[in-house]
Amino acid sequence: MMLHKNFIDGQWVAGSGETLNINPSDTRDVIGRYARADRAQAQEAVAAARAAFASWRSAGIQQRHDILDHIGTEILARREDLGRLLSREEGKTLPEGIGEATRAGMIFKFFAGEVLRLDGERLPSVRPGVEVEVSREPLGVVAVISPWNFPIAIPAWKIAPALACGNCVVFKPAALVPGSAWALAEIIAHSGLPAGVFNLVMGSGAEVGETLVDSTQVDALTFTGSNTVGRALAPRLVGRGARVQLEMGGKNPLVVLDDADLEVAVHCAIQGAYYSTGQRCTASSRLIVTAGIHDRFVERLVEKMQALRVDHALKEGSDIGPVVDQAQLDQDLDYLRIGREEGARLVCGGDLVERETPGYYLSPALFTETSNAMRINREEIFGPIAAVIRVQDYEEALAVANDTEFGLTSGIVTTSLKHASDFKRRAQAGLVMVNLPTAGVDYHVPFGGRKGSSFGPREQGGYAREFFTIVKTAYTAS
Ligand SMILES: NC(=O)C1=CN([C@@H]2O[C@H](COP(=O)(O)OP(=O)(O)OC[C@H]3O[C@@H](n4cnc5c(N)ncnc54)[C@H](O)[C@@H]3O)[C@@H](O)[C@H]2O)C=CC1
Ligand SMILES: O=C(O)CCC(=O)C(=O)O
DSSP: OOEEOEEETTEEEOOSEEEEEEETTEEEEEEEEEEEOOHHHHHHHHHHHHHHHHHHHTSOHHHHHHHHHHHHHHHHHTHHHHHHHHHHHHOOOHHHHHHHHHHHHHHHHHHHHHHHHOOOEEEEOSSTTEEEEEEEEEOSEEEEEOOSSSTTHHHHHHHHHHHHTTOEEEEEOOTTOHHHHHHHHHHHHTTTOOTTSEEEOOOOIIIIIHHHHHOTTOOEEEEESOHHHHHHHHHHHHHTTOEEEEEOOOOEEEEEOTTSOHHHHHHHHHHHHHGGGGOSTTOEEEEEEEHHHHHHHHHHHHHHHHTOOBOOTTSTTOSBOOOSOHHHHHHHHHHHHHHHHTTOEEEEOOOBOOOSSOOOOBOOEEEEEEOTTSGGGTSOOOSSEEEEEEESSHHHHHHHHHOSSOOSEEEEEOSOHHHHHHHHHHOOSSEEEESSOSSOOOSSSOBOOSGGGEESSOBSSGGGHHHHEEEEEEEEEO
16 A cells, blocks of 8 residues: 655655555545654655745745635546545545535635735825835745544635745644645645745644644744644734634534524534534534424424434445544533433434444534523534524524633524524624524635634635735835
């Protein structure tokens, strides 16, 4: 089996060890061998990025555009294969895997266009005879640390804007999903980028991640992952004057009001809570339902949940793939136990399921009779588990929705324009969804949360430039 190497300074290099990635739908299926970088290699990658910066920052915008556009074209041309690899490695279903690969291609295309749109401003000065220009410059070396749940889209929405703005990149993917990261790196490696502008170092957070965080040659870190890790890393970067952007967890509410269209409400709950095995930071884990529709909603939701097919991610007809690995499955099972101990009623699912292939299969679970104070409603579970909270009216629903330390996405299902408009104004979240699932976002508009979910400027869309560039104000006597 071929060893997939790290990519440093334009060269493919073996690491100090190897990682095997395993298919969570069939644990007998070893997908590949991936080089594991150590601290020294992480430092070499940073040094290569630093050395490449001077020329890349001044590379013409046509060259930058063409390279990013080419990467996007390649990803789109290979989206079926990339999607298949992604689904095999991460466990989301094949349509979801191909959808994610497509999104990654679109992201590179979008940021190719952004290269041409990185504008500045020219203003009159308050002093006669002076002109003011405001321009944007790249930061330097950007470290990209990404999680396992979106193995190609999240790296794409960090790497593409970083390069578009003229930065060099050192990319450390999650150890569970090196395959998608390597495939993306291979496409980037063949795109005509000068050596050192993009580097891949696969390895552990403790070794490679920590080295990037503490390297004085790294100017910025863009991180997506757990709240615990993100919160711990941020002060270290800020302390040495580096920039940091964090996207972390969510405990996203979906409010369902009495006047909701029942089918829309159930569709949003199923999509938001259980698709992608609930392993999305945008997942709806709290279903906040007013009393008049509560019983009908629960009954219809359970009916639909029972029809969901949990099976091998690559099998046709699978709605929900496996949980990503044993550790995440243990975490999910722990929360199922905690929910029961807290007095919540498990009305559906939560069972380990046996399929033809040995995998981490868990049936989607629904708790009812829960309160917002319970741990299952306060902590991010990151699995196919949701809880219904019964409320009396819209005001209570809104208060419960906002009563969380997180603030990534917040959804409402209603036919009332008044309540929808009010919710858009008062939901304490970075993203608000009306009659749509809380998960599933566009690639050309800002993405990010409030409170404990995010830190720093938004990702994606034109707003990404706020993080990946630094502003300069120049005064000229005319
Ligand atoms: N909000 C989100 O998008 C995500 C949330 N999670 C949550 O986090 C839990 C654990 O998942 P993990 O993938 O292990 O998340 P994690 O936060 O441990 O890992 C995310 C990334 O950070 C790296 N990392 C870990 N420790 C580091 C350190 N000390 N220094 C630098 N880099 C470090 C990891 O190698 C990975 O690339 C999940 O069960 C879930 O609750 C996980 C993935 C995504
Ligand atoms: O829901 C989406 O489309 C994005 C989710 C996401 O970024 C995440 O789970 O990390």
